[in-house]
Amino acid sequence: MTELLFRENPYLAACDASVIAIHDGAVELDRTVFYPMGGGQPGDTGRIGAWRVMDTRKGETPESVLHVLEPGFDLKPGESIKAEIDWERRHLHMRFHTALHLLCAAVRAPVTGGRIASDKAHLDFDIEMERLLKEEIEACVNELVAGAHATQARWITDTELDARPELVKTMSVAPPRGEGRVRLVDIPGVDLQACGGTHVQNTAEIGPVAVARIRSEGKRNKRVTLVLR
Numbered sequence: 001m002t003e004l005l006f007r008e009n010p011y012l013a014a015c016d017a018s019v020i021a022i023h024d025g026a027v028e029l030d031r032t033v034f035y036p037m038g039g040g041q042p043g044d045t046g047r048i049g050a051w052r053v054m055d056t057r058k059g060e061t062p063e064s065v066l067h068v069l070e071p072g073f074d075l076k077p078g079e080s081i082k083a084e085i086d087w088e089r090r091h092l093h094m095r096f097h098t099a100l101h102l103l104c105a106a107v108r109a110p111v112t113g114g115r116i117a118s119d120k121a122h123l124d125f126d127i128e129m130e131r132l133l134k135e136e137i138e139a140c141v142n143e144l145v146a147g148a149h150a151t152q153a154r155w156i157t158d159t160e161l162d163a164r165p166e167l168v169k170t171m172s173v174a175p176p177r178g179e180g181r182v183r184l185v186d187i188p189g190v191d192l193q194a195c196g197g198t199h200v201q202n203t204a205e206i207g208p209v210a211v212a213r214i215r216s217e218g219k220r221n222k223r224v225t226l227v228l229r
């Protein structure tokens, strides 16, 4: 089992850790700052000791994290190493990820999908195209950014979540389960949903955003793409 440090403190860019398992092309650590791909957010890249981490994926259990290393790495179980993420890239993911929560608040419609990158992020909505107005959405998201709202995470049980299905906003991205509890991300008065990703602590940190495009990707997928200005 791995202690997932990014959950309690997403601003932690590095940690000391021990190698607990070696897989084909990947290692597991006893604790990590590396976010594994999930919920539309890419896995972190960075370094473990002398070796480059090219991607981070979830392992077989909810608390196992596979750090995918460059070929030819030489690490052994029990070895102490320093794990360090590419912070600038992760911070962009955190800003975009939090911006998508604001986009959820700006567009009141079911979310059918979403994806985050370091240069843009989008959500797909089940809504008529005519109801998606670029200027209106952009103004609303930027107002929420400028409002400097704090973000906070807390946990509820799977049973509590089942009783409140409205907390699962993105139909295609089920919140991580299997631990008996689910993480909620709350931007009080703005947005509340089950989410396992990494976020900035205050919406002001996102900075001004622009709606780069609004495009139909199918009957139930109207895609709104955000960029940072």
Ligand SMILES: [Zn+2]
Pocket: 097, 098, 101, 185, 195, 196, 197, 198, 199
């Ligand atoms: Zn989130």
